[in-house]
Amino acid sequence: MEVFNLRLQFFLMPIIALALLLVVPTINAQTPAPAPPPTSDGMAVDQGIAYVLMLLALLLTYIIH
Incomplete structure (x- = not known):
């Protein structure tokens, strides 16, 4: 039984x-x-x-024309 245990240990380790x-x-x-x-x-x-400046310029040109 000890030989089987040793083989199992060498396999599992x-x-x-x-x-x-x-x-x-x-x-x-x-x-x-x-x-x-x-x-x-x-x-x-x-x-x-x-x-904001472009929007202001667009509104200004719309108002002027």
Whole structure:
């Protein structure tokens, strides 16, 4: 019976070792930090002012004509 037990151990130990090799690195895995939000360089503000000025120019030309 001891020989069978020893054979079973020699068979199971590599399987357990491979399973641990696959599982252990993922235990300590950390999720990466989220990307920082894009910083505003003022381009959206400039574009908003341009739209308002174009609307104002359109209204002014409509009123004049």
